[in-house]
Amino acid sequence: MNERPIKVLAVEDSENDFRLAMRLLRRAGFAPDCRRVQDLPALRQSLLEGPWDALISDFSMPGFSGLEALAEFRKTGLDIPFIFVSGTIGEETAVAAMQAGANDYVMKENLSRLGPALERELAQAARRAAHRQAEAELSRFEAHLHQAQKMESLGTLAGGIAHDFNNILGAILGNVELARADLEAGHPALAALTEIQLASLRARDLVRQILTFSRRRPQQLQNIALRPIVEETFRLLRATLPAGVELRLCLDEAPLHANADATQLQQVLMNLCTNAWHALRGEAGQIDIGLAAAHIDAATARLRGLAAGSHVHLWVKDTGSGMDPATLERIFEPFFTTKSAGQGTGLGLSVVHGIVVSHHGSITVDSQPGQGSSFHVHLPATSAPPAMPPTAERTAPARAARGEHIVYLDDDETVMLVMVRTLQRAGYRCSGYREAADALSAVKDESLGVDVFITDYNMPGLSGLEVAREVAAIRPGLPIVICSGLITEELCDEARQAGIRAVIEKEDAFREIVPQVARLLTAAT
Template identity: 40%
Template sequence: NLVRRDAELLSKLQDSIFCTDPDGTITYWNDGAARLYGWSALEALGRTLAERVGRGAACDVSERLRAVLGGSDYQDEWEDVRKDGSRVWVDVRLTRFDDADGRPAGVIGISRDVTERKLLEATMRRDARILAELHDAVICGDATGNVVYLNAAAERIFGWNRAELLGRRVHEPLPAASAVLVERLTRRALAGEATESVDFEHRRADGSGVWIAYRAYPLLDAAGKVTGTVALATDVTERRRAEAERRQLEQQLLHAQKMEIIGTLAGGIAHDFNNILTAILMYAELCLLEAQQATSLSEGLNEIKAACLRAKDLVQRILTFSRFQEPEPKPVDLRLVVKDACKLLRVMLPATLDIRVDLPERPTSALADANQIHQVLLNLGSNAAHAMQNTGELTISVRAIGLDAPLPVRGGVLLPRRYVRIAVIDRGHGMSDETLARIFDPFFTTKRPGEGTGLGLPIVRGIVQNHGGGITVESVPGEGSVFTVYLPAALTPSTQMAAVQAGQATPRGRGERILVVDDEESVAILTKTALDSLGYRATHVTSVEDFLRAFEASPSSYRLILTDQTMPRLSGLDLARRVRAAGHTIPIIIATGFSRKLTPEAVATIGHAARLSKPFELHELAVLVHDLLERRAE
């Protein structure tokens, strides 16, 4: 009974179990062996083991049996052949069993199907070879974020040694700026999120630099639980260099065209500017006469202020239009941009051409660089005037729209979302289909030699596409053309409109001490007087040396520094950096009439600082000083 019970138990095991006598003849063959090798017990019993097991193995099974009978256990894996000719990988273990007298009675063998494991191992070896040969870096981390694998490309791209990174967080060897970025992406991947690709510049240990596109993904088990992360990093240095060169060429092209248009504007601007200067001079003289008669000066002074603001606006438009700078998309009300561009168009174009502007009543904000949209409108307006031979009506309209379906545009397709649409409509000679197909080709022009370069419309399309927008053109020969520009709508209102809608009262100080630095003594005194009138206690100096003596004598007594940007020996930006290097966190305002170095990025590096454009109104100065002091108090 005991033997029968043991036999029943062995027959139910999943593993293959077989026994042989000392001659190698099979004496036991369970159901697992039948399933694994395909031979029934009836077909196996009485046969030699070599006839049923190890038929595809490279080793001699009979020789292995003799070694086991001699007292050596045996274990190996081989690819065997079933009865039906199919192949199977098996793990085989052989051991001797003895009779009651201790003499070898035979061999018992256990074999197991390991085909899936062998296939998995082969796949893993193949994947490992692929990962090792990839040009992209692959970095795997465990559930805590520690690195458990990195390929050769990761060592090459980052300049790492495998041993120094394994077991550490991937961001730990990185410089501070990129470490923060990589750590944030890793945390998102550990939270189950596949991140977008982010570019950053990395400095290797040997001092060489590389631009890297980095993204991270979660590794999930069958239940969807995050078990680790895998990060892919690509060396995009050449791509970034090519993009930088392309941007540089585009900027040079844009700047060259701006200079060409400035020549057209010069005559009209000189006329307008002389009128403004005349108004300032005349109102100043009238005020002097009034002063001699001890009468009120308010009306004349208001006119002087209005004339100065017009002069400021005109000068700013000239600087904005001619300034060489990177595009800075931000929420802007396109109604204001169109109005501003139309002022320039009215100066550029003959009085025989009527410009009609169709604008919505509500603010229409788009994410755009106002300077470049000016250029788009001036190009399209100039082309429209040429098409109408400088007579007739040019219409520019602005509308906020929503696209519910993709919209084909020149060179692409706009995806459904909110846009701001600008349409420039002329009633000129129109274009044929052949001309329409080529108008955005560089250097293609229908104008006579000397009238155009053929670069205007390609630049327009480039600007619009760089904004994430698109442009369409409709034209009928003899009737006119419609150029429609689509720009992504801004999710936040424009800062221009926000300032107008706020209706902010002029804030006043509470006796806070402010140090004013300007090498022009009259400007320094005027600024000090303005701050005093706002309730502050201002001290002015006219040189960097005087500033250093005054500030270093008692830095804690001052609450804010207001410095000019353009000064001998040390610029306002350098002065601010010197203050920060000394460990002072005092708010700093840098005022400038025009400086290419004083960019928003440069000011941002100072920290707790702001830029103030000259000339400025008292209210503008009051709000900026108050905001900086309030932010420091928080």
């Protein structure tokens, strides 16, 4: 029979009784590793030096009672069996001992019951420990789910705001371009227009971060090697960070790949390292960037919302000020920042969180005040892609405008007017409409000779996709473009299925619309 190892602490003044108890435990199938103590100081020290699987105690000892031993044991909060072994304990005393927290009592004249009693109490303790672990895991999972739901709600809100803001920015940037084209070189208004343009571009970058956070910006996912991305980001950071910051690279020699958007992963690294630099508070310090292979077991995967198996581990560690628990709870919330007013948007880490989650990964943080922070990103690993032979891509040059008729539909009058002016300046005839019914009537009117139809996506009444489908039914083969302030993967898929030739983002439409129309007309000839 295989003996079960067990560590037992015995409070017993009799060496003979101690030896007898251990012998009976061995007969019951245990292999006890025991220590005997006889006074309170020795008990305290032994409890500190554990761990112990069980504690047995005599009830009556010279100058030291079993109840005192029990009280000292209860202070530790340990959930292990405590069993009295006594030859003098009476029924009333035994009941009092059980009420004080003992698990059982065994009379010395019936010491053969010690093994079965200990076996039973160990099994119950194991069940309690498993129950506590399950409750803790459930609590962590519920907290993770609550955070995910909160981030999803905030993402939906942020995405809606970004959509409207993109419309405004598109109109501002488009009108700036038109105004600059109307002015001669050296005109005093050009400087002001340049400042407007720069401020609008900064706002556009902020909108892009919001869209990335809300996971509404299309990703370019490819099976890519991660080491080149980390090394390129390291070079950019080294050229940007002050010389007093020691930047170190810790890379696994093995080639590591993931299905990822290279630009977004670089943004993750840049945001994490910028955050680390701010944590140094202008002082000299150290930032480590690491990349290594990792294996995530099933239990960890459940807690982090990952698939168990091979992952890549990307981390950024700093020697900065660290964070307290209250800050750690909120660091991934959008617009939450510990910086003073004007020093940050509070979007950096929420953008990081959005990117990582959209890559089916997880991000965790280890930090304590005064001891720096470590951000750990785990992404599912992939195998290296097979080598592909290079291909030469040939594109026919787009032809110049020849007065072709373009119909532009957008419920936002400001956007519609700037796009009409932009196309007209390029040499096209352009008719702008705010109502879908008017734009569809123009397509039906053969005398107008519509050559390209452009529509906004998000409009009251008919959506841009619905309008595009009606246009395609009226004029099969007519080039159709959707222009939207919020492009999603779903929109791109639906547009392809509807036969739409191109999808343009409004924030860049004032630059992209003319080349795109030229390409479509070239392809149609």
